Structure formats: structure tokens, C-alpha cells
Amino acid sequence: MQINKLLGVIVGLLTVVVTLAISPSIATANTAVADSGNLTSDMIGMAVVVTFGAPLAILGLLAMGGLFVVGAWKGGTSMKEMLSVIFTAVIVIVGLSFMTSILDYSVALIAAGTSAFETILYGIIPLFVYLAVIGLSGWQTYQGYRRVRGSKKSTSMGLA
Amino acid sequence: MNKAGNVFILIIGLFLLVGAFRQPIIDGVKGWRTSDTTQSQSVLVAADNTTITLSYDLYQAELAEIIDITSNVTGSPAAYGYTESTRSLAINGLGAGQQTLVVEYYAETDDTVMQVIGPFLLFFIFFGIAGLMIWGATHSKR
Numbered sequence: 001m002q003i004n005k006l007l008g009v010i011v012g013l014l015t016v017v018v019t020l021a022i023s024p025s026i027a028t029a030n031t032a033v034a035d036s037g038n039l040t041s042d043m044i045g046m047a048v049v050v051t052f053g054a055p056l057a058i059l060g061l062l063a064m065g066g067l068f069v070v071g072a073w074k075g076g077t078s079m080k081e082m083l084s085v086i087f088t089a090v091i092v093i094v095g096l097s098f099m100t101s102i103l104d105y106s107v108a109l110i111a112a113g114t115s116a117f118e119t120i121l122y123g124i125i126p127l128f129v130y131l132a133v134i135g136l137s138g139w140q141t142y143q144g145y146r147r148v149r150g151s152k153k154s155t156s157m158g159l160a
Numbered sequence: 161m162n163k164a165g166n167v168f169i170l171i172i173g174l175f176l177l178v179g180a181f182r183q184p185i186i187d188g189v190k191g192w193r194t195s196d197t198t199q200s201q202s203v204l205v206a207a208d209n210t211t212i213t214l215s216y217d218l219y220q221a222e223l224a225e226i227i228d229i230t231s232n233v234t235g236s237p238a239a240y241g242y243t244e245s246t247r248s249l250a251i252n253g254l255g256a257g258q259q260t261l262v263v264e265y266y267a268e269t270d271d272t273v274m275q276v277i278g279p280f281l282l283f284f285i286f287f288g289i290a291g292l293m294i295w296g297a298t299h300s301k302r
Binding site: 002005006009010012013016017019020021023024027031051052054055058062065066069070071072073074 | 166192271273289292293297300
């Protein structure tokens with residue numbers, strides 16, 4: 001059983017290294033969103049969230065590495081978990097790459113709209129999409145936390 | 161036996177963290193905090209040295225973060241001084257005359273969030289993971 005704990009620790013460390021290796025791509029994709037030139041006042045909240053979106057996503061993924069290290073001792077870490085982090089990072093990069101187009105489409109929608117209500121409605125779409133992309137890494141971390149907690153509970157129940 | 165096994169795995173885990181995984185983590189943080197920047201500047205060199213102003217802050221204000229300096233005039237350019245407040249890079253080993261210098265260096269990221277949290281990242285990662293390992297080992301019931 002001890003070898004599984006060691007493998008779990010190694011998976012956790014690998015997750016940190018892989019996340020850090022991917023982080024420049026996430027930062028670059030986020031910079032493209034920030035520099036798209038479409039972050040007008042109509043894009044509600046976007047100018048604010050775009051400043052800390054990439055670090056938040058990367059820190060969320062880094063936290064997974066730490067969770068895996070703890071999970072190793074609870075017997076709940078495997079290569080599958082590390083692959084899920086890489087997969088999440090790729091989705092975040094692709095999602096952020098789409099953001100510039102979504103901003104373009106929203107600008108076009110706002111320009112086509114005629115009422116102030118439409119401006120607000122279309123202007124909030126990019127914020128929702130962006131928060132969903134960034135929130136994905138946080139959601140993965142939460143899922144990882146639940147898995148670790150679940151392993152802990154099942155371990156405790158097994159001992160009772 | 162189980163506690164002894166946990167301590168043994170903990171020692172190996174910490175050894176891996178500060179041994180095999182130290183450099184990849186340091187490199188990863190550096191990759192996140194910097195961008196490989198190339199700057200080209202035309203200068204008139206009277207003797208064999210000159211000073212140019214970098215567009216971005218040199219990472220950690222260390223000359224080791226200069227990747228390469230080249231000139232289109234014969235010479236062996238090398239950086240010998242950097243002033244952080246003015247971003248001035250002193251270069252010697254140049255041939256005299258008008259020339260174009262190309263400086264490739266690791267520039268500090270201009271991401272404001274990273275400028276704030278960047279200096280603490282390595283500390284958080286190393287001590288965070290080491291702390292989690294110790295916590296995991298000491299709280300393990302198996």
C-alpha cells in the first residue's frame with residue numbers, strides 16, 4: 001500500500017509541474033482577451049475580471065496538485081486525476097481562445113440591438129462565458145477536494 | 161509499522177520535492193512570471209561600450225537573465241551592468257560606429273496580478289506541498 005502513497009505524491013508533484021508548464025499558454029490566451037480592443041463599457045464586468053482570470057485559473061489547477069498530495073495518503077489519487085487536470089487546462093486555453101470571437105459577436109449584437117435592455121443583455125454574455133471558463137478549474141479543484149474528503153470518510157468508516 | 165511507513169514515504173516525497181522536482185517547478189514559475197523578449201536598438205558607439213534602455217524590467221534584475229546580445233558590427237557584446245530603476249543595460253565588447261544591437265532577455269511579466277503574487281509563488285508551492293505532505297502523513301489513518 002505504501003507504494004500507492006508514493007505514486008500519489010509523484011502524481012501530485014507532476015500535476016504542479018505540468019500546470020506550471022501550461023500556465024504561460026493560459027496567460028497568453030488571457031492577454032489576447034484583454035488586448036482584443038472590445039472590452040468596452042458595454043461588456044459588463046469584463047474589464048475587471050480579465051485582469052485576474054488567468055492567475056485564478058492557474059492557481060486553481062495548482063491547488064489540485066496539493067490536493068492530490070493529500071489524497072495520496074487517503075488512497076484517492078491516480079494518473080486519471082492528473083490527466084483530468086491537463087484536460088481542464090486545455091479546455092481553459094481553448095475557451096479563452098474563443099473569448100475574443102465571443103466578444104466580437106457580442107459587440108456586433110449590441111450594435112444591431114436597438115434598446116438599452118438589449119445592450120445589457122448582450123453585454124453580460126461574455127462575462128458569463130468567461131466566468132464559466134475560469135470557474136472550470138475551480139470546479140475541478142472542488143471535485144478533487146470532495147474526492148479527497150470522500151476517501152477520508154470511507155477510510156474512517158472502514159476503521160469504525 | 162504503518163507510522164514508520166508513512167514517515168518513510170514522507171521523507172521520499174520531500175526528497176523528490178526539493179530534488180527531482182525542484183528545478184522543473186522553478187523553471188515553471190519563471191516561465192509564468194517572464195516573457196522571452198527581443199529588443200532591437202540602433203546605437204552609435206564611440207569607444208567599446210554603450211548603454212541602452214530596456215522596454216521591460218529585466219527578470220530579478222539579474223544579468224544572467226540576458227539570453228543573448230548581438231551586433232551587426234564586429235565585436236563580442238556582453239552585458240556588464242544593469243540599473244533597475246532606469247532599466248539601463250550597460251554593454252561592452254562592441255566595435256566602434258553606428259550599429260544595431262539585438263538584446264534577447266527574460267522580461268518581467270506586465271500582468272499586475274502576477275507582479276504581486278509572483279515573488280511568493282515558489283514559497284507557496286514548496287512550503288504548501290511540503291506542509292500538505294506532512295499533514296497527509298500525520299493524519300493518515302491507514
